[in-house]
Amino acid sequence: MYKGGKIVASLIIFAALFMIPFFYNMGKVNAGPDVALDTAAIQQLPVSDQQCVESPEYMKANHMQLLNEWREAAVRNGQTVYINSQNKEFKISLQDTCLKCHATESASKPVVLNNPVNTAGVSNPAINESPEFCASCHDYSAVKPLCWSCHFEPKEAAK
């Protein structure tokens, strides 16, 4: 091969440079996101209701598919009740079902008002940041779903 030595050597150098980050971080454990699965709001519920709509393992892996199915069922098919694998029924609502438990962390966050019309200082849950429960994982994995540009957390949680 014409100038084979140089080509192979360059390839090896390229591969080495390319893999530096992998070798550099090898063996180091990254502190994962701190997801609050046992918030005050959840503890207040009776023990039988403390389990999420499905098991935590399932929710971790499949909550996005489940949310998509929920959206399809509620918005398009008018089916607003979800029957989970234990035959328990839940109302399909991001605001009233999911955020009932998962929005509590945002209570400490200040309400940001940037409303040119509404200057009366009225609490505006729509402009709040996303609830920390979702953000803790999504920030870590740099996932930015657009849920909060339309949906918002319940009033009680956003005082």
Place this chain on the structure above:
Amino acid sequence: MSINRRQFLRRAGMITALGLGSSFVISGFRKKEVAVAAGYTKASEDLPAKRWAMVVDMSKFKTEADYNRVIETCHKLHNVPKFPNPKDEIKWIWKDDYHHTFAGGHNEYLDEHVLHSPFMVLCNHCENPPCVKACPTQATFQRPDGIVAMDFHRCIGCRFCMGACPFGARSFNFRDPRPFIEGEISTEYPTRTPGVVEKCNFCYERLADGLMPACVEQSNGGLIFGDLDDPNSEVRKIISTKFTIRRKPELGTQPCVYYLVGGGDHA
């Protein structure tokens, strides 16, 4: 040691194939999460119907307050913003004059009251909705109960539906609506984002909870809502016994909002 170009390419190809193949073998054999057996159903309090329809009894709309109460209730519930520029206007239910509501060759000797009083107008939830046909993403669709609904998640903001709707019932969010929502924000219904179209949805979220549409509740009997398919429903009785008119019936969209003009007493 020296290899020629052909040999180099062949070996490079084999290594690539090996790499891709082995990654597939590893990931292909990994056990996939089995979907949980689950079902969906309608809420027990959900109001069933085959063909939701509304009758607007104009005799019940006498003062400005009668109109505004209905409009404000709807717009407040659904977080409809109020933009200062009328070109950005978003409306779900609004009032319009006789000429615009029932366009096309009016009778100039009509009763003064009918000619000059505003009419309550909203999405007609047509039986043959042209907006649904125009939508390229099926973001707007007709539910089995006749309601022409929007799935804001799917709307790409092409505004074909606005061009298709002969009643001007659809509004486009040119700007972020959130800062322009007046007063306390309603948590009953989500807001919208810039770039989606919106319109009246006959309060299907309230029907699922067993409630009548918000405008109907606030209208003091001026708006009557019910199942057109049910011969005993109030709307059906009014429509079959009294003279009602619809907006632009000649277009064949079969609007489901009927106007009782002339009033209940002397119809």
